Amino acid sequence: MFKRILIANRGEIALRIIRACKELGVETVCVYSTADRDAPYLRLADHTVCIGAPPASESYINMSRIISAAEVTDSDAIHPGYGFLAENSEFAAMCRDCQIAFVGPSPEAMGKLGDKISCKKLARAAKMPTFPGSEDAIEDEEEAVQVAQKIGFPVIVKAAAGGGGRGMRIAHNIATLRTGLKSARQEAESAFGNGAVYIEKFLESARHIEVQVLADSHGNAVHLYERDCSTQRRHQKLIEEAPAPHVDPKKRDEVCKAAARLVRNAEYVGAATVEMLLDDKQNFYLLEVNTRVQVEHPVTEMITGVDIVKTQIMVAAGEPLPFKQRNIAVNGHAIECRINAEDPANNFAPSPGPIDRFDLPGGPGVRVDTHAVAGYRVPPNYDSMIGKLIVHGDTRRIAIRRMEQALREFHVGPIRTTIPLQIELMRDGSFQHGGIDIHYLERLLKG
Numbered sequence: 320m321f322k323r324i325l326i327a328n329r330g331e332i333a334l335r336i337i338r339a340c341k342e343l344g345v346e347t348v349c350v351y352s353t354a355d356r357d358a359p360y361l362r363l364a365d366h367t368v369c370i371g372a373p374p375a376s377e378s379y380i381n382m383s384r385i386i387s388a389a390e391v392t393d394s395d396a397i398h399p400g401y402g403f404l405a406e407n408s409e410f411a412a413m414c415r416d417c418q419i420a421f422v423g424p425s426p427e428a429m430g431k432l433g434d435k436i437s438c439k440k441l442a443r444a445a446k447m448p449t450f451p452g453s454e455d456a457i458e459d460e461e462e463a464v465q466v467a468q469k470i471g472f473p474v475i476v477k478a479a480a481g482g483g484g485r486g487m488r489i490a491h492n493i494a495t496l497r498t499g500l501k502s503a504r505q506e507a508e509s510a511f512g513n514g515a516v517y518i519e520k521f522l523e524s525a526r527h528i529e530v531q532v533l534a535d536s537h538g539n540a541v542h543l544y545e546r547d548c549s550t551q552r553r554h555q556k557l558i559e560e561a562p563a564p565h566v567d568p569k570k571r572d573e574v575c576k577a578a579a580r581l582v583r584n585a586e587y588v589g590a591a592t593v594e595m596l597l598d599d600k601q602n603f604y605l606l607e608v609n610t611r612v613q614v615e616h617p618v619t620e621m622i623t624g625v626d627i628v629k630t631q632i633m634v635a636a637g638e639p640l641p642f643k644q645r646n647i648a649v650n651g652h653a654i655e656c657r658i659n660a661e662d663p664a665n666n667f668a669p670s671p672g673p674i675d676r677f678d679l680p681g682g683p684g685v686r687v688d689t690h691a692v693a694g695y696r697v698p699p700n701y702d703s704m705i706g707k708l709i710v711h712g713d714t715r716r717i718a719i720r721r722m723e724q725a726l727r728e729f730h731v732g733p734i735r736t737t738i739p740l741q742i743e744l745m746r747d748g749s750f751q752h753g754g755i756d757i758h759y760l761e762r763l764l765k766g
């Protein structure tokens with residue numbers, strides 16, 4: 320096992336990693352920017368290092384500063400958390416060159432699954448269902464038109480290196496396809512330095528389902544079943560749950576197995592999430608693979624009893640997975656609400672600043688992952704998420720009730736949070752029946 324892990328992240332995930340390290344008997348080094356100087360979780364780390372000014376480019380994504388911090392503290396591994404450098408293969412390679420273990424896949428495996436075109440090819444080989452569309456990067460407009468006519472409009476042009484919804488254009492006809500192709504390329508070139516784009520069928524309505532996979536360096540990959548993350552606004556997930564409601568058990572089994580195969584075939588080590596869309600005829604289609612731990616990992620931990628963050632660290636240290644596929648069973652139902660410092664009554668305007676009141680919910684089956692406390696000031700510089708409320712119940716119905724009550728007990732002020740909206744969602748008939756898709760929340764907000 321490692322002796323000392325440097326955590327290249329902040330907020331709730333930094334705290335989550337500290338907790339996992341404590342259980343494994345590993346020392347922690349937490350890096351921080353001056354905006355996070357007074358954050359209480361820093362006191363729980365064994366060592367802390369200030370790495371720079373608030374802008375992420377001067378701190379949390381500044382690779383050389385993070386590597387230097389690891390070197391001066393004699394850390395033997397770096398856990399990147401999510402966001403920031405977590406899916407940066409250049410950083411993973413830099414760690415390797417400096418003989419620091421990266422808690423995540425090799426740069427090669429990250430590249431294979433992170434590039435959406437190469438990922439799609441690997442997926443087909445692993446019998447993972449993919450969208451109809453181009454096999455490779457699109458060379459020119461004429462090829463784009465041919466592919467679109469073959470699969471039928473609407474189609475979506477997507478960047479191979481895409482992320483954060485950038486480099487995507489939906490086209491309903493040849494004219495918008497031609498302009499979309501150009502602008503998607505330009506956007507991808509400037510955002511990712513890679514203008515390669517491909518085309519696939521666009522689904523008007525779908526659910527977002529993703530499979531959690533864990534893999535070790537001994538050729539084992541095990542899936543931990545799926546999550547439903549359809550409740551989103553502007554592609555940002557707000558509520559996630561596991562297992563996904565109303566999924567055909569046979570299809571679920573097939574895609575979960577295919578997802579594990581895909582990750583194993585990429586010679587991947589660590590936690591991966593295979594994201595898919597599910598149409599109203601129970602057809603799955605691969606979207607992309609995220610090569611890191613995800614914000615919503617706790618719902619899977621709650622239904623499987625597996626500690627995903629601890630397992631990530633164990634496999635990064637070369638240990639085999641401590642379980643086999645047959646040991647993984649789904650127990651009950653879990654829901655997560657992301658508590659963001661945003662005002663849902665005012666178009667989700669950011670609401671940073673000091674927190675005076677922070678009363679946590681409790682009781683059976685209630686978990687809160689947060690770095691905030693009363694007296695904490697939410698800095699304006701980063702993601703607005705200040706915590707995650709996770710509940711577990713024997714059934715989805717009980718989990719929804721439990722979540723509503725927990726949200727009602729959760730008082731945060733004077734900053735605004737997403738809690739009032741989430742209470743409303745727990746009471747909404749469509750949510751309660753599991754009749755949600757990726758446009759559900761935006762429809763509800765408009766109505």
Ligand code: ADP
Nearest residue numbers: 475481482483484485519520521522606607757
């Ligand atoms: P990114 O990496 O930029 O987040 P994704 O491939 O994950 O890109 O897609 C982001 C979102 O765009 C999806 O969650 C979905 O809402 C929408 N989307 C992507 N591809 C399709 C598609 N073929 N049909 C319908 N919606 C899509």
